[in-house]
C-alpha cells in the first residue's frame with residue numbers, strides 16, 4: 581500500500597510558553613491539493629516548516645512520502661520543494677544564477693535546459709539575466725515558483741503562492757499549478773489567505789485555530805456544514821468562534 585503524501589501524527593511545536601502547533605494529526609492523499617487556513621498566528625507556517633524538516637517538532641511525528649522528516653529527511657528532500665514570498669533569494673545573483681544554485685542543491689540533471697524550459701513556462705525568459713534583488717514583488721513571486729518547480733517535485737508546499745500578484749498574473753499562476761499537479765500527479769499543500777483561490781484550487785481544506793484543527797473537509801462540505809455560501813464566511817465564523825450550523 582502506498583503511504584499518504586504527508587502524514588502528521590499528534591504533531592506539537594512549542595516556543596517557550598507559546599503552543600504554536602498543539603497536537604495535529606492528518607493524512608494528505610497523493611495527488612491532492614489541500615489548503616491550510618487559519619488566522620494570523622494559527623500555526624500554518626510552523627506546520628509547513630515541520631513538514632519540510634526545517635522546524636524540529638517538540639513531539640509527535642511527520643512523514644513525507646512515508647519518510648520520517650526528523651530522522652531521515654535527506655532521503656526525501658529531493659522529491660519535495662517549497663515556496664514562500666518570505667524567503668528571499670540572494671539579491672545580487674541573477675535569476676539564472678539563483679535557479680542554478682537551487683538546481684544544484686537539488687541535484688537536478690540537465691539543469692541548463694530545465695531552467696530554459698521553466699523560464700519559458702513561467703514567462704521569465706527576459707528576466708533570467710537580471711539581478712534578483714531588482715525585480716518587482718510579482719516578478720519575484722514567479723521566480724520563487726520557478727525555484728519551487730526546479731526539481732519537478734512530487735510534493736510542493738506553498739506559503740501564499742500568489743502573494744503580491746495582480747489578479748491576472750495570480751490567475752495564470754493558479755492555472756500553472758493546476759496543470760503541473762495534474763501532469764505530475766503531484767501533491768500540493770498551500771497556506772493562503774485568499775479564499776477564492778482556495779475554493780478554486782483545493783479539494784480539501786484544513787482550518788487551524790490556535791495550533792489545532794477546527795475544520796476539515798472539501799470546500800463545499802465546509803460551506804454546507806457552517807450553513808454559509810462561501811469559504812470566506814466559514815473562515816470568519818471560525819475566526820470569531822461561531823460554531824457549525826446544526827443540521
Ligand SMILES: Nc1ncnc2c1ncn2[C@@H]1O[C@H](COP(=O)(O)OP(=O)(O)OP(=O)(O)O)[C@@H](O)[C@H]1O
Pocket residue numbers: 595598599600601618619620621622623624625626627
Ligand atoms: N521562531 C519562533 N519563535 C517564537 N514564537 C514563534 C516562532 N515562530 C512562530 N512563533 C509563534 O507561533 C505561533 C504560530 O505562528 P505561525 O507563524 O506558525 O502562524 P501562521 O498561521 O503561519 O500565521 P500568519 O498567517 O500570520 O503567517 C504564533 O503565536 C507565533 O508568534
